[in-house]
Amino acid sequence: MRFAVRVKPGARREVVGGRHGDALVVAVVAPAVEGKANEAVRKALAKAFGIRRQDVTIIAGHRGRDKVIEVPDAAARLDELLRY
Numbered sequence: 001m002r003f004a005v006r007v008k009p010g011a012r013r014e015v016v017g018g019r020h021g022d023a024l025v026v027a028v029v030a031p032a033v034e035g036k037a038n039e040a041v042r043k044a045l046a047k048a049f050g051i052r053r054q055d056v057t058i059i060a061g062h063r064g065r066d067k068v069i070e071v072p073d074a075a076a077r078l079d080e081l082l083r084y
Contacts, residue, residue, distance in 0.1 A: 001074045002059060005045075005067045009037040016048040017081045023066065024081055038062060045069060049077050 006020035011027035018025040030040035038058055046053040049071055061067030071078075 002068055002070045005069050007041055007065045014044050016044050019082055049074050
């Protein structure tokens with residue numbers, strides 16, 4: 001399943017939940033430098049969906065705050081996180 005994500009790098013704490021338009025909001029502590037935020041996003045989403053980090057793929061938006069993520073079989077959990 002693919003879905004949009006809005007990343008907030010440099011946050012005070014890691015949070016997955018809420019909406020930014022149609023995108024799921026992912027706040028990470030890591031700065032947006034040298035791919036650190038991307039890895040933090042993968043880790044945070046893996047934890048939120050209860051899957052391995054390797055199963056979270058960034059399809060588009062490697063250099064921006066708006067990303068397209070692919071996660072296997074995540075429809076039900078995604079609905080819960082978007083309502084947060």
